[in-house]
Amino acid sequence: MKERTVFLWSTVLLLCTTIVGGYLTLFYYSQAQSYKSDYESLSKELVGISMRVNVKLDYGNGTVMWFNSTRVPMNATVLTVSKMDLDVKYSVSDLGAFVTSINGINGDSHHYWAWNYYEKSSKAWVLGPVGSDKWVLHDGDFVAWTYTVFYF
């Protein structure tokens, strides 16, 4: 009889915890759905005024990171998207912005941060011809930062 009572009350307590768990699951699921729906509708609104670009970060030691589909405003430059995805430090001169450090890795007398863009026609990475703040991106562009050794 006592065993039955213990079993009964244990079941009741478990039922309570199940209800709490169910409540939390339902609540957070509905919140996630709501945020997803908000995100999707906002993304639709942003299509006309923004674009997506992809950024590659190559530390030069075999470590490569990708930041795909970063949404940036129209007419954003390489520097704009780099500042959104990475911790970038740079100096500005008449030639444009020169990036001196990315994610705490500084350039030195033997290394510097070079940026490249992916040329779809030739299917090759091309060294950026101007400062990263001068190169205007287009939707779907790929750009890369590479920790490069000076060759003199």
Next chain:
Amino acid sequence: MKSTRQISVIAVMTAACVATNYMLIGLTNVKFMDLIVFVSGLAFGATVGSSVGALTWLVYGTLNPYGFSLPILFATSLGETIYGLAGASFGKLGLMNNAGLVKSQMLTDGLKFAAIGFLLTFIYDLLTNIASALSFGLPLIPVLVAGIPFALLHEVSNAAFFFLGVTPLLSMIKKLPESGLRQEMKST
């Protein structure tokens, strides 16, 4: 229980419910009312318990700063009687016989009351949320989902109040000779 004494108990318990409701009006869904209604049913039976529940809501639901709605008043008045009826049923099952008297069982008694409080509040919240959705013509599922934080607060706070409050309240009531409970308990 004699009817005069029964009416007095109903009046006193209802007054306690209404007073604590207004005292805690700033805290949405955190109220001592459900505990008092349950203990009323547990100690004095179904008539007293359900009357305290219904009358409390008739006063509190009519003179309420958050507004008045007849369908919701009906649902809450009816829903609140669940606590009283459940209390009376558990009283008949002998749940109150030794409650609070055996110190080693106080924790398990408290847990039992907490579970009962939680489940009764779950049923009450479900009923009143369904009534709210139907009376305002709103879709049921979104109303139930939107009410989850409030329901959870209500149920968890009631579980805590039942855990801490049922046994002391019962002990106090048992000590009152005017309650007539001792004589009744002996006679049953």
